[in-house]
Amino acid sequence: xxxxxxxSVRDMTCTxxxxxxxxDISFDLHPGEVLCVVGESGSGKSTLLQxxxxxxxxxxxxxxxxxxxxxxxxxxxxxxxxxxxxxRTDWGFVRQNARDGLRMQVSAGxxxxxxxxxxxxxxxxxLRRVAGNWLQKMEIDTGRLDDQPAAFSGGMQQRLxxxxxxxxxxxxxxxxxxxxSLDVSVQARLLDLLRQLVADLKLAAIVVTHDLAVxxxxxxxxxxxxxxxxVESGLTDQILDDxxxxxxxxxxxxxxxx
Amino acid sequence: MNASxxxxxxxxxxxxxxxxNQGGIRxxxxxxxxxxxxxxxxxxxAGPSGTGKSTLLRxxxxxxxxxxxxxxxxxxxEWVELTGAPEQRILRLRRDVIGxxxxxxxxxxxxxxxxxxxxxxxxxxxxxxAAREQAAALLARLNVPQRLWGLPPATFSGxxxxxxxxxxxxxxxxxxxxxxxxxxSLDADNRAVVVALIxxxxxxxxxxIGIFHDEAVRDEVATxxxxxxxxxxxxxxx
Amino acid sequence: xxSAQATVARDDHYNFAYLDESTKxxxxxxxxxxxxxxxYQVPFGSREMPLPxxxxxxxxxxxxxxxxxxxxxxxxxxxxxxxxNAINIRxxxxxxxxxxxxxSTREAxxxxxxxxxxxxxxxxxxxxxxxxxxxxxxxxLEPSETETRTMHALAEYGGMHVKLYEDIAQHGHIATTYDxxxxxxxxxxxxxxxxxxxxxxxxxxxxxLMLFGAGREKRVYAVPPYxxxxxxxxxxxPFRVEQWDHCCELCGSDQSYLDEIILDDQGTRRFxxxxxxYCAGRQAAGHTGAAGAEAAA
Numbered sequence: 001x002x003x004x005x006x007x008s009v010r011d012m013t014c015t016x017x018x019x020x021x022x023x024d025i026s027f028d029l030h031p032g033e034v035l036c037v038v039g040e041s042g043s044g045k046s047t048l049l050q051x052x053x054x055x056x057x058x059x060x061x062x063x064x065x066x067x068x069x070x071x072x073x074x075x076x077x078x079x080x081x082x083x084x085x086x087x088r089t090d091w092g093f094v095r096q097n098a099r100d101g102l103r104m105q106v107s108a109g110x111x112x113x114x115x116x117x118x119x120x121x122x123x124x125x126x127l128r129r130v131a132g133n134w135l136q137k138m139e140i141d142t143g144r145l146d147d148q149p150a151a152f153s154g155g156m157q158q159r160l161x162x163x164x165x166x167x168x169x170x171x172x173x174x175x176x177x178x179x180x181s182l183d184v185s186v187q188a189r190l191l192d193l194l195r196q197l198v199a200d201l202k203l204a205a206i207v208v209t210h211d212l213a214v215x216x217x218x219x220x221x222x223x224x225x226x227x228x229x230x231v232e233s234g235l236t237d238q239i240l241d242d243x244x245x246x247x248x249x250x251x252x253x254x255x256x257x258x
Numbered sequence: 259m260n261a262s263x264x265x266x267x268x269x270x271x272x273x274x275x276x277x278x279n280q281g282g283i284r285x286x287x288x289x290x291x292x293x294x295x296x297x298x299x300x301x302x303x304a305g306p307s308g309t310g311k312s313t314l315l316r317x318x319x320x321x322x323x324x325x326x327x328x329x330x331x332x333x334x335x336e337w338v339e340l341t342g343a344p345e346q347r348i349l350r351l352r353r354d355v356i357g358x359x360x361x362x363x364x365x366x367x368x369x370x371x372x373x374x375x376x377x378x379x380x381x382x383x384x385x386x387x388a389a390r391e392q393a394a395a396l397l398a399r400l401n402v403p404q405r406l407w408g409l410p411p412a413t414f415s416g417x418x419x420x421x422x423x424x425x426x427x428x429x430x431x432x433x434x435x436x437x438x439x440x441x442x443s444l445d446a447d448n449r450a451v452v453v454a455l456i457x458x459x460x461x462x463x464x465x466x467i468g469i470f471h472d473e474a475v476r477d478e479v480a481t482x483x484x485x486x487x488x489x490x491x492x493x494x495x496x
Numbered sequence: 497x498x499s500a501q502a503t504v505a506r507d508d509h510y511n512f513a514y515l516d517e518s519t520k521x522x523x524x525x526x527x528x529x530x531x532x533x534x535x536y537q538v539p540f541g542s543r544e545m546p547l548p549x550x551x552x553x554x555x556x557x558x559x560x561x562x563x564x565x566x567x568x569x570x571x572x573x574x575x576x577x578x579x580x581n582a583i584n585i586r587x588x589x590x591x592x593x594x595x596x597x598x599x600s601t602r603e604a605x606x607x608x609x610x611x612x613x614x615x616x617x618x619x620x621x622x623x624x625x626x627x628x629x630x631x632x633x634x635x636x637l638e639p640s641e642t643e644t645r646t647m648h649a650l651a652e653y654g655g656m657h658v659k660l661y662e663d664i665a666q667h668g669h670i671a672t673t674y675d676x677x678x679x680x681x682x683x684x685x686x687x688x689x690x691x692x693x694x695x696x697x698x699x700x701x702x703x704x705l706m707l708f709g710a711g712r713e714k715r716v717y718a719v720p721p722y723x724x725x726x727x728x729x730x731x732x733x734p735f736r737v738e739q740w741d742h743c744c745e746l747c748g749s750d751q752s753y754l755d756e757i758i759l760d761d762q763g764t765r766r767f768x769x770x771x772x773x774y775c776a777g778r779q780a781a782g783h784t785g786a787a788g789a790e791a792a793a
Contacts, residue, residue: 080650081649081650103658106661106662110662110665114655114658117654117655117657117661118652122731123731123732124664124731124733128665146665189367189368192368221345235321235349238321238323242275246278246279250278
């Protein structure tokens with residue numbers, strides 16, 4: 001086990017019916033590193049993300065995480081209370097559809113401040129100020145702090161979801177197709193924002209996507225998945241410029257050249 | 259050149275491409291490349307087009323995977339085998355040891371020219387203000403007008419983009435610097451600036467390995483020439 | 497005001513207190529568990545009562561489980577002994593227990609209430625039974641019962657503060673004025689039933705035993721005597737009770753919770769104590785308010 005890793009996955013298999021899902025997955029993720037998991041529909045990439053974030057229980061293999069208080073632990077050994085706390089403080093999970101990751105019935109400010117309230121912050125003025133700072137960071141007008149998310153555009157909702165996840169300064173963020181629901185012009189802006197945030201906050205991230213351009217822009221390393229397995233892994237630029245596996249070569253050659 | 263002073267040692271390097279989607283044909287591009295390079299070298303790769311010079315540079319950067327042989331790079335006091343190295347190790351080498359000036363600038367939207375050039379310093383922990391200052395100095399030297407520094411390079415001319423690329427490559431002070439046609443789209447004045455930059459780098463003890471189409475530039479900067487032989491002799495392919 | 501009202505005749509067709517003995521036992525076990533874990537919602541087998549859900553079946557079942565022949569029962573609704581509900585519930589217990597009933601807070605051993613805590617301070621040995629519509633304080637945030645149970649188990653209460661934050665953001669202050677959420681014994685979050693927040697401080701360290709029953713939702717919970725009960729708030733928006741510019745126009749009290757009553761079609765209004773027994777008691781002791789002074793003049 002690589003002890004400098006933030007997350008270590010070993011021989012992990014997670015299926016929902018014994019057949020479909022992901023198999024024999026092994027990789028490490030280091031602090032501040034972005035890993036893209038690329039594949040087409042049905043490749044098992046979303047299941048992989050669910051499994052490593054312990055939202056779906058793997059049926060074999062292990063996932064280890066370097067916690068702040070207990071060192072490097074097997075997630076299977078943590079109590080559900082501890083896991084929930086971890087998910088609220090040290091991890092973020094950004095869903096493809098922002099509506100699934102937001103409380104639509106409360107204001108933007110409340111959405112961002114919720115995690116802080118969950119860990120015991122009780123000063124309204126401070127909470128509001130922090131929420132406002134995050135809106136600014138996400139390039140949303142701070143005058144919209146009290147607006148409901150339903151009044152935001154899709155791109156703004158996604159940025160709000162990201163802010164909501166980052167407010168407790170997690171060290172690791174999982175993202176499931178963060179730009180897939182957005183218009184192409186909006187995607188570019190969000191990707192760039194993500195790129196900056198990841199660098200500024202030294203986030204480690206696992207980003208699942210079917211879009212190789214997202215991998216090119218965001219990720220240091222990339223895993224290519226097909227039929228539930230990783231068929232190739234390496235530095236993103238190497239995967240895209242010198243793909244080895246037949247499937248990777250097919251994927252890369254399918255990118256429309258601009 | 260002896261082992262204790264070289265920075266790169268290449269032995270028996272080969273690169274074979276297998277095109278699975280074209281019936282699995284195999285294209286050998288590099289075969290049995292051997293050389294050493296060290297501080298104060300400006301090693302120029304020579305040979306006709308298509309003989310794999312770019313491929314060699316990309317192998318040295320870890321962008322292409324070598325299929326045979328060994329590439330060893332010195333990182334501080336330690337020799338690292340690049341072929342088969344773990345990705346994190348290669349990323350560290352790229353950050354601290356090996357720089358790369360590619361033929362084309364990869365443009366990221368919304369990032370200003372100054373930030374693009376400052377980034378390699380930021381990655382090594384230099385604070386933002388100092389990094390931007392150094393970036394500004396290099397850009398000024400390369401005659402990139404100051405009014406462009408705050409703009410993303412996407413709309414720049416080919417020559418302007420190439421100069422941004424060069425600034426980004428040189429700013430990090432990497433011990434090894436790989437240059438792929440750095441002067442291709444530049445006019446005479448700017449070519450001269452790049453030549454000066456190369457000479458200074460060499461004089462400062464950096465190791466440069468480059469491809470230069472322009473013979474005049476090549477003659478001005480090269481300390482050694484490495485001829486690259488095609489892996490398959492011309493005429494042997496049908 | 498009568499302190500020893502003639503009780504309705506005991507109807508022998510019903511078991512004492514209407515419920516069968518094993519049901520009462522089951523309820524008492526649930527109540528013991530509730531007392532042992534202050535603020536924690538204990539499920540119980542809620543029975544079909546001879547009145548619909550929403551009319552106090554939970555409170556009635558709790559009272560039925562604990563009432564004994566020697567008890568004295570007071571029933572109030574919105575602070576008053578003489579509303580339809582209070583009268584009906586009192587009469588119900590008269591028929592099924594024959595127990596003495598009263599309007600006097602001081603004399604009662606059990607006080608069943610909807611929507612108010614009496615102004616007269618309670619003492620050790622008294623039991624308050626509250627009628628609760630929705631026991632779950634997090635239901636507005638999380639519709640799933642399994643999820644809210646997990647949140648209570650892990651004390652994940654940050655979401656409740658989201659509601660308070662939202663109130664301040666939208667209205668400038670916390671807009672919840674009744675059924676105001678509290679933390680009991682430093683551990684469980686609880687809904688104190690739809691009493692006005694004015695009454696929340698009465699829960700804190702009260703010498704009486706507080707029992708809460710929700711019939712439709714099938715939960716009981718409890719606050720034992722002398723237990724710490726703290727209303728939720730923010731450091732810079734502390735919990736505050738309602739205040740009036742008026743005193744009770746009947747008895748002159750400036751300490752009690754006042755109801756605003758419209759007297760005529762011209763919109764003439766009058767502020768009077770919500771707790772009718774308390775108000776009558778003060779009047780009997782010679783206190784008067786503006787209306788009383790008018791009448792005397």
